[in-house]
Amino acid sequence: MPQLRKPYLLYLGDAQHPTDAKTACGLRDWCPADVVGEWSLPAATVSVGLTRLSPADAAARGAGSLVIGIASVGGRVPDSWLPDLEAAIVSGLDIVSGMHTRLTSFPSLVAAAARHGVSLHDVRHSTTTFPAGTGIKRSGLRVATVGTDCALGKKYTALALTNALHARGQKATFRATGQTGIMIAGQGIAIDAVVADFIAGAAEVLSPANDSDHWDVIEGQGSLFHPAYAGVTLGLLHGSQPDFLVLCHDPTRKTIEYRPGFPIPALSVAAEQYLVNARITNRQVQLAGVSINSSSLGDEEWARYREQVGQELGVPVCDPLRGGMDPIVSRLIGV
Amino acid sequence: MPQLRKPYLLYLGDAQHPTDAKTACGLRDWCPADVVGEWSLPAATVSVGLTRLSPADAAARGAGSLVIGIASVGGRVPDSWLPDLEAAIVSGLDIVSGMHTRLTSFPSLVAAAARHGVSLHDVRHSTTTFPAGTGIKRSGLRVATVGTDCALGKKYTALALTNALHARGQKATFRATGQTGIMIAGQGIAIDAVVADFIAGAAEVLSPANDSDHWDVIEGQGSLFHPAYAGVTLGLLHGSQPDFLVLCHDPTRKTIEYRPGFPIPALSVAAEQYLVNARITNRQVQLAGVSINSSSLGDEEWARYREQVGQELGVPVCDPLRGGMDPIVSRLIGV
Numbered sequence: 001m002p003q004l005r006k007p008y009l010l011y012l013g014d015a016q017h018p019t020d021a022k023t024a025c026g027l028r029d030w031c032p033a034d035v036v037g038e039w040s041l042p043a044a045t046v047s048v049g050l051t052r053l054s055p056a057d058a059a060a061r062g063a064g065s066l067v068i069g070i071a072s073v074g075g076r077v078p079d080s081w082l083p084d085l086e087a088a089i090v091s092g093l094d095i096v097s098g099m100h101t102r103l104t105s106f107p108s109l110v111a112a113a114a115r116h117g118v119s120l121h122d123v124r125h126s127t128t129t130f131p132a133g134t135g136i137k138r139s140g141l142r143v144a145t146v147g148t149d150c151a152l153g154k155k156y157t158a159l160a161l162t163n164a165l166h167a168r169g170q171k172a173t174f175r176a177t178g179q180t181g182i183m184i185a186g187q188g189i190a191i192d193a194v195v196a197d198f199i200a201g202a203a204e205v206l207s208p209a210n211d212s213d214h215w216d217v218i219e220g221q222g223s224l225f226h227p228a229y230a231g232v233t234l235g236l237l238h239g240s241q242p243d244f245l246v247l248c249h250d251p252t253r254k255t256i257e258y259r260p261g262f263p264i265p266a267l268s269v270a271a272e273q274y275l276v277n278a279r280i281t282n283r284q285v286q287l288a289g290v291s292i293n294s295s296s297l298g299d300e301e302w303a304r305y306r307e308q309v310g311q312e313l314g315v316p317v318c319d320p321l322r323g324g325m326d327p328i329v330s331r332l333i334g335v
Numbered sequence: 336m337p338q339l340r341k342p343y344l345l346y347l348g349d350a351q352h353p354t355d356a357k358t359a360c361g362l363r364d365w366c367p368a369d370v371v372g373e374w375s376l377p378a379a380t381v382s383v384g385l386t387r388l389s390p391a392d393a394a395a396r397g398a399g400s401l402v403i404g405i406a407s408v409g410g411r412v413p414d415s416w417l418p419d420l421e422a423a424i425v426s427g428l429d430i431v432s433g434m435h436t437r438l439t440s441f442p443s444l445v446a447a448a449a450r451h452g453v454s455l456h457d458v459r460h461s462t463t464t465f466p467a468g469t470g471i472k473r474s475g476l477r478v479a480t481v482g483t484d485c486a487l488g489k490k491y492t493a494l495a496l497t498n499a500l501h502a503r504g505q506k507a508t509f510r511a512t513g514q515t516g517i518m519i520a521g522q523g524i525a526i527d528a529v530v531a532d533f534i535a536g537a538a539e540v541l542s543p544a545n546d547s548d549h550w551d552v553i554e555g556q557g558s559l560f561h562p563a564y565a566g567v568t569l570g571l572l573h574g575s576q577p578d579f580l581v582l583c584h585d586p587t588r589k590t591i592e593y594r595p596g597f598p599i600p601a602l603s604v605a606a607e608q609y610l611v612n613a614r615i616t617n618r619q620v621q622l623a624g625v626s627i628n629s630s631s632l633g634d635e636e637w638a639r640y641r642e643q644v645g646q647e648l649g650v651p652v653c654d655p656l657r658g659g660m661d662p663i664v665s666r667l668i669g670v
Contacts, residue, residue: 026339133592135562197527199566224569227470227616231534231570238562259470262615273611278522280597 001206004121004186005094007033009053012040013070015080023098024069025178030159030184036063038222041080055088059287065094065121069184075124076098086112088331094119098179122180126193126202133200133239135281140210143288143332144218144242146274148264149257150229152250154220155181157291160320161246162217164329169185172215175207179221191221194230199232200281203239215332218242224273225265226256234277241281244288244332245255247271247313251305252296268312287315289328294319336463336541339398339456339521340429342368347375348405348416352469358515359383359404365494365519371398376415389580390423400429400456402518410435410459420444431456433514438587440617458517461528468535468574470616475545478623478667479553479577481609483599485564486594486643487585488655489613490516490554492626495655496581497552499664507550510542512571516554527567534567538574550667553577559608560600569612576616578665579623582606583650586640587631622650624663629654 012023027035037053040046048069055066066088068077077099081248085095085103089112093159095156097103103120104110113120143161145154158181165172174181176188194202218240222229249267256262265273271287278285290309294302306317316327345359362370363383372388375381383404390401401423403412412434420430420438424447432438438455439445448455478496480489493509493516500507509516511523529537542551553575557564584602591597600608606622613620625644629637641652651662 133563135597173579184669192530192532194531195527196529196531196567196570197564199531200563224612225615227573228468228535229532230573230615231566232531232567233566234559234569235531235566238565262470276608277559277565280560 001187001189002121004096004183006186007036007063008065008067008096008183009036009055009063009093010048010050010069011036011066011084012044012046012048013068013078014041014043015046016044016072018046020070020072021046021048023071023183026180027067027069027183035184036061038069039066039084041084055084055091055093059091059093063093065096067096068099071098075147077103077106082106082108089113089118090117092116092118094121096123096183098124098183100124106270123179124190124193128188130194130198130202130205132198133204135238137206138204138209138230138240140214140216142207142216142218142240142242143238143244143246143304144240145220145246145248145291146233146237147220147223147248148225148267148270149223149250150226151254152253153248153259153291153293157246157248157320157325158217158219160182160325161328164325165215165217165332168262168329168333170215170333171211171213172217175216175218175222177206177219191236192229196231199235200239203236207240220248222266223256224277225270226264227259227262237274237278238240238281242278242285243282244286245274245278246289246291246328247274247287250290250293267309273314287313288331289316289318291325291328292317292319294322336433336522336524337454337456339431339518342371342398343400343402343431343518344371344390344393344398344423344428345373345383345385345399345404346419347379347381347383348403348413349376349378350381350405351379353381355385355405355407356381358406358518361515362402362404362518364410369428369521371396372402374419375405376419383403388469390419390428394426394428398428399538400431402431403434406433410437412438412441417441417443421447424448424453427453429454429456431458431518433459433475433518435459442591458514459525459528462527465533465537465540467533468539470573473539473542473575474547475549476550477542477551477553477575477577477581478581479572479575480555480581480583481568481572481628482555482558482559482583483560483602483605484585485561485586486592488583488626488628489586490544492583492655493552493554494519495660496663499660500550500552500667502669503536503664505550505668506546506548507552510551510553512541512554512556519600526571527564531566534570536570542575555583558593559590560597560605561610562594562597572609572613577620578617579621580613581624581626581663582622583610583626585628602644606648622648623666624651624653626660626663627652627654629657
């Protein structure tokens with residue numbers, strides 16, 4: 001696992017749509033102390049509200065990396081960004097990208113990075129090789145976020161849970177498995193980029209043996225109910241050997257996103273299917289709670305829904321943005 | 336999917352142990368019409384009983400490829416084989432390898448192949464990129480072999496099932512997902528070598544839309560109960576969208592091979608878990624039968640075991656080496 005060099009300068013390229021800056025917003029919100037400012041081309045109309053700093057100014061203020069804060073459709077790095085990226089390299093910054101296009105596919109960037117002794121990190125792609133999973137039990141405590149679908153709050157829930165554990169004086173580490181999570185944590189494994197045979201093995205490496213009272217909070221990926229990505233979900237679940245699961249759900253989502261023929265199961269069915277599979281590598285695994293994106297619900301509706309799901313599954317139900325994760329943390333630490 | 340050039344010359348290197356020649360034996364047994372002979376170094380003590388032919392003689396008899404028929408521990412190609420491999424290239428043969436060491440990692444082989452216009456096929460590795468799975472239903476009939484563990488007969492069962500379907504006048508294609516299967520079929524996808532995000536997508540490509548009365552018989556990989564490889568198993572299952580499953584089992588195996596802490600579940604539990612997961616992409620999926628490696632059982636014991644499993648699961652129970660697959664084929668085609 002490469003360690004990314006913080007703090008970051010967030011790069012917005014020529015972004016025109018606020019939603020394109022999702023990655024930059026995630027970094028601003030989840031690791032504000034690790035972000036020195038933002039930079040973009042004159043054509044950009046989007047800002048994430050930080051101080052504008054050129055790559056040279058950011059380097060002078062101690063920045064370690066320029067991070068591409070854009071997650072545009074297609075994930076291509078346009079040629080118009082290259083002068084800014086080269087300026088960052090010349091200033092001694094590493095470049096961190098979660099785009100599909102690899103930084104290393106630009107000979108000019110590779111040559112400049114070699115000349116200036118900096119690194120190009122393509123966090124969406126995996127260059128590391130991993131061993132096959134062993135299934136052997138590791139010391140330490142583990143909680144994994146799992147979901148009824150993709151993109152409904154597994155990363156957010158894992159980050160909020162890590163913060164809530166810290167707030168209760170617990171030792172806890174967020175374990176990132178996707179590109180934005182890796183940028184936030186400064187390390188991690190893009191689990192969906194690993195060769196299929198080594199998914200569980202990579203998850204074992206991601207969350208190594210630790211102190212018996214230390215929590216690894218593992219960011220889930222995909223969903224067991226997703227026709228494209230369930231293999232990633234299952235391998236990550238097995239390798240993580242979680243002691244506890246937190247099931248993430250969006251009540252407005254009735255079918256899998258972008259796969260309208262695929263229904264999302266009832267929460268009780270989903271929880272049971274995750275537990276059945278997680279027991280393969282940890283027979284003691286328990287459901288610790290349900291994390292809901294409740295933004296579509298009014299206060300009364302949310303109170304009713306929360307009560308109903310809590311009754312049905314017998315665990316605390318939280319929205320990290322609406323009251324926080326403390327009830328689930330209480331369940332985890334037993335006080 | 337690259338198409339391998341048949342017929343084959345089987346290469347045994349300097350093999351000393353008959354078990355090392357497993358791949359060569361599989362090819363001799365499953366595609367005898369596609370094999371012209373065998374070749375080895377003087378140091379070899381193993382033969383698979385075919386005519387000895389030098390690469391030049393094999394090429395003169397129409398061979399298209401030299402296939403490395405060895406699956407030794409570690410999967411390394413020793414330098415001592417290189418003169419034979421180069422002789423094959425000079426004679427115009429492609430080289431096909433399922434070893435861990437890539438043929439393309441030997442500059443002398445790459446240069447010789449370029450000079451003589453032949454191909455180097457590393458079937459264990461994947462160079463193709465695949466789309467994400469769509470989950471969209473494809474025309475044609477599909478049956479997939481699945482297992483309670485790795486290495487207990489999923490390939491063998493799929494090949495025997497394909498032959499038995501042909502014997503009943505059915506249109507059927509064996510769809511290979513592992514290296515030996517790919518060599519036998521001449522094409523396929525090493526599904527465990529695909530990038531994790533694209534397992535299901537690769538399985539969709541492997542088994543494209545077909546005539547409504549055509550059977551794809553899909554070679555399963557791994558096991559849902561294996562702590563290292565279940566992600567591969569699940570992605571392959573989802574992408575295959577099987578109409579029928581054949582569950583493969585070895586009654587002497589009580590725990591997962593090389594993972595002694597991991598019990599193999601009861602057959603009824605395993606069948607149900609496969610069906611639950613397969614329903615994600617095909618709600619009509621059914622169990623068509625159980626395929627047993629019964630070599631450890633005497634005739635009476637086998638008859639008893641077969642009866643008992645058949646009663647419990649309500650489907651035909653076969654051993655492809657002991658009576659064949661016809662009862663399962665009857666179940667598939669409904670006559």
